[in-house]
Amino acid sequence: MRRGGATQSTDMSFDRTFGSLAARAEGRPSAVARLSFGVYAALIVYASLAPWAGWRDLGIGLFSWLDAPWPEYVTRFDFAVNVLGYLPFGALAVLALYPRWRNARAIAIAIAAGLLLSGAIESLQTLLPQRIASQVDLLANACGTAVGAAMAAWFAEALLERGRLAQLRDRWFAPDVSAALVLIALWPLAQIHPASMLFGLGPADGWLLDSIHELGWPHLPGRGTWTPTDFVLAEAVATTAGVLAPGLVAAAVMLPPAPRIRLLLVLVAAALGIKTVAYGLRFGPELSLAWLTPGAVAGLSVGLLTLVVASTGSSRPLARLALLASAGLFVAVGVVPDNPYFAHWLVQWRTGKLAHFNAVGDWIALAWPFALVLWLLVFEAAGWRERRK
Numbered sequence: 330m331r332r333g334g335a336t337q338s339t340d341m342s343f344d345r346t347f348g349s350l351a352a353r354a355e356g357r358p359s360a361v362a363r364l365s366f367g368v369y370a371a372l373i374v375y376a377s378l379a380p381w382a383g384w385r386d387l388g389i390g391l392f393s394w395l396d397a398p399w400p401e402y403v404t405r406f407d408f409a410v411n412v413l414g415y416l417p418f419g420a421l422a423v424l425a426l427y428p429r430w431r432n433a434r435a436i437a438i439a440i441a442a443g444l445l446l447s448g449a450i451e452s453l454q455t456l457l458p459q460r461i462a463s464q465v466d467l468l469a470n471a472c473g474t475a476v477g478a479a480m481a482a483w484f485a486e487a488l489l490e491r492g493r494l495a496q497l498r499d500r501w502f503a504p505d506v507s508a509a510l511v512l513i514a515l516w517p518l519a520q521i522h523p524a525s526m527l528f529g530l531g532p533a534d535g536w537l538l539d540s541i542h543e544l545g546w547p548h549l550p551g552r553g554t555w556t557p558t559d560f561v562l563a564e565a566v567a568t569t570a571g572v573l574a575p576g577l578v579a580a581a582v583m584l585p586p587a588p589r590i591r592l593l594l595v596l597v598a599a600a601l602g603i604k605t606v607a608y609g610l611r612f613g614p615e616l617s618l619a620w621l622t623p624g625a626v627a628g629l630s631v632g633l634l635t636l637v638v639a640s641t642g643s644s645r646p647l648a649r650l651a652l653l654a655s656a657g658l659f660v661a662v663g664v665v666p667d668n669p670y671f672a673h674w675l676v677q678w679r680t681g682k683l684a685h686f687n688a689v690g691d692w693i694a695l696a697w698p699f700a701l702v703l704w705l706l707v708f709e710a711a712g713w714r715e716r717r718k
Contacts, residue, residue, distance in 0.1 A: 359489050360507035361498075362424035368511060369421055370446065372689050373414065377450045377460075379688035384456050391452040394462035411469035412476070415443055419477030427485045435485075436478040443474030501587035503644075508704055509582045515697060516575040517600040521607040521687070522694035525668040526564040527625035528571025528600070530658065531698040537663035552666045561624040563665045568628020570658035572597060573636055574701060577651035580640040581708075589640045597633065611687075645712055652705045655698055 375381075422439035430438055447470035454460040488494055502510065519530055538552060550559055576593050583589050609617035639650060 357490075358428065359424060360505075361510055362421060362427070362489070364507050364511045365514075366418075366421040366425040368515070369417055372693075373418060373446065374450065375692055376414075376689045378453060378457065380459075383458055385458070387455065387458065389455055391455055394451055394455060395464065397464070400461075400463055400465055408465065408469045411466050412473035415447070415470040415473030416477035416480075418443055418446075419474035419479075420481035421477075422474070423478045423481035424485055424489065427489055431485065432482050436475070436482050439478035440471060440475050443478075444471055447471065447474075501584055501592070503582050503584055506582040509578055509708075512697070512701055512704060513575055513579050513596065515693060517596070517603045519690065519693040519697045520600045520604040521690040523608065523611070523620075524662075524694060525560075525670075526567040526571075526662065526665065527604070527620050527622070527628065528658075529564070529567045529662045529665075530571065530694045531662045532659075532695065533662050533665070533667075535664060535666035537660065538666055541664060555666060560665070560668055561622070561627075563661060564622060564624025565627040565631070567658060567661035567665070568625050569632040569635070570654045570661055572629065572632030573639075573654035574651055574658055574698070576632075576636040577639065577647045577654060578701065578705070580636075580642075581644045581647035581651060590637055593636055593640060594633075597629075607690075648705055648708050652702065652709070655702050655705065658698060 419439045422442055423435045426435045426438060444467070447467050451462040451467055454462040520528070522530075524530065524533065535552065550556070576596065579593060579596060580589055583592070604620055605617045608619055612619065639647065642650075
């Protein structure tokens with residue numbers, strides 16, 4: 330689906346917005362790696378201190394856990410979760426440090442950062458009665474950081490400078506869109522949250538519904554009066570907007586040589602795959618596809634068809650359409666009240682061994698649309714300043 334005029338328009342748009350695409354300079358730091366490291370560190374802090382309530386002084390020192398007796402019961406599951414949780418932290422730390430610090434020095438700095446972060450979190454957990462600070466957690470976190478750092482140090486140069494991935498990054502995506510790429514990568518991860526509507530990210534619980542009724546809107550059902558048909562229609566609209574918002578942003582930051590349609594289909598497939606795995610792990614294999622409702626099918630069909638047709642456009646109109654889709658997603662999710670069918674699912678989701686990990690999914694699902702809108706506004710403002718020059 331190549332068109333000479335569209336390709337030329339896209340080239341001109343990117344020249345105006347980002348400047349000329351230059352070859353990757355040797356030893357150039359990776360903005361994507363640094364942003365990803367910061368985001369992942371924030372997610373670790375959020376998960377480790379969730380639910381962020383009930384803080385109080387228990388009469389023990391913040392560092393008393395360091396010389397406390399070794400826990401009597403240490404489960405392999407908890408140890409493995411801590412190791413796996415800090416493995417990406419160590420890897421991203423080394424990639425973020427490259428090229429200023431490499432190899433053994435980068436590994437040492439990453440391990441030190443992991444120990445400092447983990448130690449600070451364990452100390453803060455002494456103020457949360459529902460959390461238990463432990464040397465075992467510190468040891469597991471340090472092990473995960475070390476393993477991740479060692480793995481990343483081995484392939485950092487190939488990944489960031491001369492590897493196939495770095496070449497595709499330069500060929501397929503515009504420069505200076507690292508924040509957008511991180512947001513696009515986070516979108517599939519946000520699907521671990523069991524929203525009552527497929528891709529229905531953002532503030533839910535019908536927070537807009539009461540305000541709309543106060544304005545005298547006559548055609549929207551009130552709380553407690555929604556029928557199954559109403560929920561199906563609402564999910565179709567939300568899913569359509571949920572597909573278009575990230576998909577249009579991804580298309581907007583792609584350069585003409587990129588296989589846009591294939592990449593967009595891979596993005597949506599990854600989100601659906603993560604949704605399926607998350608449901609299967611949390612609710613049982615027989616419910617892995619419980620998200621595949623009539624409303625989800627309708628929204629996927631409309632959203633994908635629209636995305637494929639629109640993806641051949643130039644960056645500026647695509648970004649504006651993405652902003653419109655994001656606004657539609659906010660409204661669609663905000664006007665729909667709690668779906669009674671999903672009420673017990675959310676209770677089950679927020680309990681159990683993975684409750685704190687699930688809290689991260691909740692937080693990403695809530696914050697992601699706001700971050701996307703903020704990036705789109707900054708993108709539009711940059712284009713407006715460029716046009717005034």
